[in-house]
Amino acid sequence: MKDYFKLQLVMTNRKIKEVGLNPILGCLLALILFVALSEYVFHRTEFAKYLIILVCFSFQFKLSENRRTDFLLSTFGDKSKNKIRVLENSIVCIPFLSILIYKNLFFEAIILFLCSITIALFSFRTALNFTIPTPFSKNPFEFSTGFRKTFFIFPLAYALTTIAINVDNFNLGIFSILLISITTFSYYSKPEEEYYVWVHADTTKSFLKKKIINATKNYILLTIPILISLLIFYPIKFDLIFLFLLIGILFLWSIVLAKYSAFPDEINLSEGFIIAFTLLFPPLILVVVPYLYTKSINNLKLIFNDKY
Amino acid sequence: MINIKGLSKSYNNNEVLKEINMKFSRGCVSGIVGENGAGKTTLFKCIAGLESYTGEVLSDIQPLKNHLGLLLTDPFFFSKITGKEYIRLLCNARNKRNINIDQKNIFDLPLNQYASTYSTGMKKKLAITAILLQENEYFILDEPFNGVDIQSNIVLTEIILKLKDLDKIIIISSHIFSTLSDTCDEIHLLKKGEQVKSVQKIDFKTLEQEMKEITIGNRVEKLKLK
Numbered sequence: 241m242k243d244y245f246k247l248q249l250v251m252t253n254r255k256i257k258e259v260g261l262n263p264i265l266g267c268l269l270a271l272i273l274f275v276a277l278s279e280y281v282f283h284r285t286e287f288a289k290y291l292i293i294l295v296c297f298s299f300q301f302k303l304s305e306n307r308r309t310d311f312l313l314s315t316f317g318d319k320s321k322n323k324i325r326v327l328e329n330s331i332v333c334i335p336f337l338s339i340l341i342y343k344n345l346f347f348e349a350i351i352l353f354l355c356s357i358t359i360a361l362f363s364f365r366t367a368l369n370f371t372i373p374t375p376f377s378k379n380p381f382e383f384s385t386g387f388r389k390t391f392f393i394f395p396l397a398y399a400l401t402t403i404a405i406n407v408d409n410f411n412l413g414i415f416s417i418l419l420i421s422i423t424t425f426s427y428y429s430k431p432e433e434e435y436y437v438w439v440h441a442d443t444t445k446s447f448l449k450k451k452i453i454n455a456t457k458n459y460i461l462l463t464i465p466i467l468i469s470l471l472i473f474y475p476i477k478f479d480l481i482f483l484f485l486l487i488g489i490l491f492l493w494s495i496v497l498a499k500y501s502a503f504p505d506e507i508n509l510s511e512g513f514i515i516a517f518t519l520l521f522p523p524l525i526l527v528v529v530p531y532l533y534t535k536s537i538n539n540l541k542l543i544f545n546d547k548y
Numbered sequence: 549m550i551n552i553k554g555l556s557k558s559y560n561n562n563e564v565l566k567e568i569n570m571k572f573s574r575g576c577v578s579g580i581v582g583e584n585g586a587g588k589t590t591l592f593k594c595i596a597g598l599e600s601y602t603g604e605v606l607s608d609i610q611p612l613k614n615h616l617g618l619l620l621t622d623p624f625f626f627s628k629i630t631g632k633e634y635i636r637l638l639c640n641a642r643n644k645r646n647i648n649i650d651q652k653n654i655f656d657l658p659l660n661q662y663a664s665t666y667s668t669g670m671k672k673k674l675a676i677t678a679i680l681l682q683e684n685e686y687f688i689l690d691e692p693f694n695g696v697d698i699q700s701n702i703v704l705t706e707i708i709l710k711l712k713d714l715d716k717i718i719i720i721s722s723h724i725f726s727t728l729s730d731t732c733d734e735i736h737l738l739k740k741g742e743q744v745k746s747v748q749k750i751d752f753k754t755l756e757q758e759m760k761e762i763t764i765g766n767r768v769e770k771l772k773l774k
Binding site for chain 1: 596597598600611612613614615619620621623624625626628629630632633634636637638640642643660661662
């Protein structure tokens with residue numbers, strides 16, 4: 241059991257190193273980010289305590305996944321498996337418990353702890369077996385697979401737009417565009433297997449062009465119900481609506497290009513910083529997109545055998 | 549034609565392919581055999597352009613990669629992609645659109661289910677279907693028979709022979725010698741990255757016997773089974 245946790249530590253450190261960070265520094269940054277985000281959530285909404293508990297549960301449910309617990313059971317036996325799972329869930333809930341206790345939410349902290357222990361004793365099938373329909377089936381794969389993983393976001397975003405119109409809160413409407421934007425950005429956060437780039441009978445330029453056009457079309461398709469609703473109810477703010485749409489598209493392009501500029505590795509720290517910096521100063525995107533495009537072209541040349 | 553001239557591949561100081569020279573002709577099925585780690589998959593990846601190498605890989609249609617159907621030993625599938633979408637993805641990549649996928653589902657796969665829920669054999673059949681629908685000129689099939697049921701193996705053998713009739717170039721690796729002797733016109737033997745032997749159909753029996761003797765040796769006796 242001790243060896244198991246040592247191995248988990250080694251694997252976690254490896255993942256942090258892959259991002260290009262020292263493991264201690266990585267943990268420290270994660271901690272600072274967690275505290276800052278929690279403070280922000282508590283500052284913004286009265287439902288923060290529920291959000292904290294839900295996020296903690298979502299991590300714990302992943303650890304309780306059927307195949308994972310089956311592996312633990314077959315390797316360590318029933319008793320040790322339960323001990324490992326209880327310990328894992330306890331470790332996961334420590335930061336969330338600390339925040340609740342810090343906010344004097346003792347009752348919620350006790351509930352979270354007890355639920356964490358209970359969840360540890362069960363296993364769940366986290367993957368749904370039925371096929372979720374997607375409008376992107378004709379042109380796989382980023383939006384078709386991404387849509388299925390995040391399908392619940394879209395009714396939420398459209399519901400927020402309806403609320404925004406009902407309570408006459410234009411900013412909430414813009415927030416729902418941002419919600420869809422961030423969700424679609426996540427579809428391009430991980431690189432695919434090299435085979436899926438190699439397989440394209442394209443030049444580097446035509447490959448990137450196709451990827452960008454496809455991403456833009458699909459992004460517009462997902463945001464169009466919000467755009468039309470906002471344009472109908474806030475016609476005088478059309479310039480602002482289109483500005484946010486344009487920014488969303490440009491950021492989507494930069495994420496697609498950042499992925500292929502680092503390919504086959506994951507988007508690394510330098511690209512991450514560039515995009516984060518651009519978020520703080522959006523006009524920079526006009527420089528960032530051509531920069532990442534050139535970098536992607538150079539990076540993909542070899543795989544596309546571009547001499548032809 | 550695919551012509552490999554003096555192909556070598558090293559990882560740091562470890563040379564995994566040494567001066568490989570092979571010629572694959574149209575309408576000819578070629579087998580590559582060798583123990584695990586002999587360099588078969590690396591050779592395939594070099595031909596495909598998925599690995600860098602020294603030497604030359606020439607082909608009658610350029611670029612080779614755009615006309616090559618590559619079946620990897622263990623094909624990767626995205627989570628939440630259906631069988632049909634996988635085929636569509638690979639066909640779109642080769643600009644082959646408007647294909648009636650359901651009609652061409654010769655292995656009767658549940659194409660509307662997620663590919664990740666398929667068994668090993670079904671995944672392989674899906675990958676094979678996809679590269680066949682890409683209408684390639686060259687095929688590299690790395691262990692196409694592995695994990696596939698007997699019925700589908702029979703179908704697969706017939707498909708390979710049909711591709712041969714259509715004047716395609718087919719390169720196969722397999723650990724099951726009978727599958728190669730049924731389909732191949734020539735077999736190349738790799739050992740620790742070296743091209744040890746190239747044998748024509750007439751000498752397959754001798755090659756099989758030689759491989760048996762070398763592979764088995766006195767290993768079974770060493771066990772002293774009781």
